[in-house]
C-alpha cells in the first residue's frame with residue numbers, strides 16, 4: 277500500500293518535472309513507443325527485437341537516432357554494432373522510421389529509462405530509511421514508552437471516577453426529587 281503510494285507520488289513528481297521542463301517527454305515517448313515500437317519491443321523482455329532497457333548505456337544517442345531512422349543504412353555502412361545486432365537477431369529487419377525526429381527518439385528513450393527503473397529496489401531506498409530514522413514511525417512499545425501508558429491509564433481511571441461521581445450525583449438528585 278505504502279509502496280504504491282510512494283510510487284505514484286514519485287511518478288507524479290517525475291511527470292511534473294518533465295512537464296515543467298517543456299512538454300512531457302515521458303508521456304510523449306510512451307505514446308510513440310506504444311504505437312510504433314511495442315509490437316516488437318518491450319522494455320524488460322525480449323520480443324522480436326531486444327529488450328530496450330539500458331539501451332542508452334549500450335549506445336550513444338546519436339547512434340540510436342540513426343538506427344531508429346534507418347537501421348539498415350547502418351548495417352549497409354558496416355556499422356559494427358548494427359551488424360552485430362542484425363546477425364544476432366536472425367537478420368530480422370527493423371523497419372525504417374524516416375519521419376521520426378531526433379526529439380521523438382529522445383522522448384522514447386526518456387520513457388524507456390523511466391520504465392526500466394528497478395522499482396523494487398527504489399522501494400527499499402525510500403521506505404527503509406524513514407522507518408529507521410524518523411521517530412514518528414515507531415510503534416509504541418510498552419517497555420520503552422511506559423510513562424505514556426501510565427499517564428493514559430491514570431487519565432482513564434480519573435475519567436471513570438468522574439463518570440461514577442456524575443451518575444451518583446444524578447441518583448442523589450432523583451432521590452431528593454422523589455422525596456419532595
Ligand code: HEC
Nearest residue numbers: 312313316324325326331344347361362365368370371384
Ligand atoms: C518489426 C519489428 C520492430 C519494430 C516495429 C521496431 N523494432 Fe527496434 N529492433 C527490431 C529488431 C529485430 C532489432 C535487432 C536489430 C536488427 O535486427 O536489426 C531491433 C533493435 C533496436 C534497437 C537496438 C537495441 C539494442 O539492444 O542495441 C533499438 C534502439 C530499437 N530497435 C529501437 C526501436 C524503436 C525506438 C522502435 C519504434 C520507433 C522500434 N525499434 C521498432 C525490431 C523492431
